[in-house]
Amino acid sequence: MDLLDDDIEDAPEPGSNAHEFTVSELSGAVKRSIEDQFGRVRVRAEVGRVSRPGSGHLYFDLKDDRAVLAAVTWKGQAARLIQRPEEGMEIIATGRLTTFPGQSKYQMIVDQIEPAGAGALMAMLDRRRKALAAEGLFDQDRKRPLPFLPRVIAVVTSPSGAVIRDILHRLRDRFPTHVLIWPVAVQGEGCAPQVSAAIRGLNALAPGGPVPRPDLIIVARGGGSLEDLWGFNEEAVVRAAADSAIPLISAVGHETDTTLIDFAADRRAPTPTAAAEMAVPVRADLAARLAEAGARMARSQAQGLQRPRQRLRDLARAMGRPSALTDGARQRLDLQGARLEPALRQTVRARRDRLAGRPMPAATLRQFTAAKRHGLDRAATRLDMARARRLDRPRDRLSHLQERLDSSLRRVEATARRAIVTQHARLAELDLRLVAGLRRGQVQRQEAIERLDRMRLSLGPEETLQRGFVIVRGPDKRVITSPEAAAQAPRLDLHFAGDRHVAVRPEGAPDKPRRRKPAPPDQKTLI
Structure with missing residues (x-):
């Protein structure tokens, strides 16, 4: 910078020419001074943030532990690079130094890149990740399931960024719930201690205290470079997330950004908005599922009672009438009885004829009659016993089936009754929660309506006139908004606050005689 040095040395005193x-x-x-002094240079450094806009040019940072150098590779040269720069790589860049006057900064035009290593930060991050993984902080069996419907959600993030607004907006759209915001620094030296203190402080909250204990914690931050997100790679943050008794969602950076807290958290979200979607379900879907469950419960209850009744009727039809079991025997008995009388008469006639031809001693006749009567009595007894057995067996079987059917019906009714009681209790709980949510929504909407009404009143025409504004109208009662239209109007009607009117005539307007109406007591008229 010879020109500048000479000018500074020869600079006259202030006030001179x-x-x-x-x-x-x-x-x-x-x-010119920088380009002449550093015409061609080779720089060994670690690649910082890399940007590839739609123009095709390649912008990235070259850095070490004390300084950062902006670098650019133009579109034509970027297409011929053998090795594309990636964040965290250690490279040797060859090019020339120049300046960018539009932003008052110097930069390096890189036309050749050679890989030189994985980068100090990435190597340190990999060593830390392996050490913490060896302790078991990233094991899957340590991760806890997220609550289905958390009553209180704590968000650890910066209160002034767009991240908290996105999370609150998505929670309000899906299922409004109570949100605790723990403000922390999301980058810089204070990031790691504040985030770890926030996680441990939320876990230290006692249930039922003045500050409600959260059911879920979301640690969120927007995207950034490796240096911006480095606070979430610190060991204190990782250990606090692993020791958290409350389920924790990590939503640090965008989908392509990975930090060590992502491995220790119970769930990793690609974006803060996705974390809000993981935290709560959609209230409309729950209402639809509840209605469907209620309908299915009613159908199941009706079917649970209808099916045993129908089964009982089917079994009853299959068993038939008890009298049908004896109809055949009764009919056979009738047929045999009808044939018995002629047979007896014929037998008596035959015996009588035999006795008439050969008289039988009275003793023999009595003996024969007694034997036959005894045989007939035994046959009648056997017939009665057989008929009783024939009737008792179906009756016993019918009674046994009836007992089984009654027992099954009682079990089905008891099971259905217990299921109905359980579903009613669950339905009542969900109904109370739904009513509470609807009331909160109504209160919020009522407050929004009141705010809009106050805004309407403050921005209304009467309030505007109270602040000193005037409405100017012409003879046709139309509002005049330009000085040209006002100059051409023969008369102007000025409307002030309090419904007061003043009529004026612009300079140069023709003076037309007209009858003037008496002005009201609270108005003034000037011509």
Whole structure:
């Protein structure tokens, strides 16, 4: 920078006739000095943030532990690079230094890149990740399931960023719930201690205290470079997330960003908005599922009672009438009885004829009659016993089936009754929660309506007139908004606050005689 040095050394005292540089002249002198001094350089550094806009140019940072150098590769040269720069890589970049006057900064035009290593930060991050994984902090069996419907959600993030607004907006759309915000720094030196203290402080809250204990914690931050997100790679943050007794969702950075808290958290969300979607279900879907469950319960209850009744009727039809079991025997008995009388008469006639031809001693006749009577009595007894057995067996079987059917019906009714009681209790609980949510929504909407009404009143025409404004109308009662239209109008009607009117005539307007109406007591008229 010879030109600048000479100018500074030869600069006269203030107030003298010194040369005045323009900004462009000074920027051009700096540009020529840097390009002459550093025509071709090789820089070994770690790649920081990489940007690939739609123009095709490649913008990235070259850094070490003390400084950062902006670098750019133009579109034509970027297409010929063998190795594309990636964040965290250690490279050797070859190019030339120049300046960018539009932002008053210097930068390096890179036309060749050679890989030199994985980068100090990435190597340190990998060593830390392996050490913490060896302790079991990232094991899957340590992770807890998220609550289905958390009553209180704590969000650990910056209160002034867009992240908290996105989370609150998505929670309000899906299922409004109570949200605790623990403000922390999301980058810089204070990030790690504040985030770890927030996680441990939320876990230390006692149930039923003045500050409700959250059911779920969301640690959120927007996207950024590796340096911006480095606070979430600190060991204190990882251990606090792993030791948290409350389920924790990590929503740090965008989907392509990965930090160590993502491995220790119970669930990782690609974006803060996705974390809100994981935290709560959609209230409309729950209402639809509840209605469907109620309908299914009613149908199941009706079917649970209808099916045993129908089964009992079917079994009863299959068993038939008890009298049908004896109809055949009764009919056979009738047939045999009808045939018995002629047979007896014939037998008696035959015996009588035999006795008439050969008289039988009275003793023999009595003996024969007694034997036959005894045989007939035994046959009658056997017939009665057989008929009783024939009737008792179906009756016993019918009674046994009836007992089984009654027992099954009682079991089915008891099971259905218990299920109905359980579903009614669950339905009552969900109904109370739904009514509470609807009331909260009504209160919020009522407050919004009141705010809008107050805004309407403050921005209304009467309030505007009270602040000193005037409505100008012409003879046709139309509002005049330009000075040209006001100059052409023969008469102007000025409307002030309090419904007061003043009629004026612009300069140069024709003076037309007209009958003037007497003005009301609270109005003034000027012509």
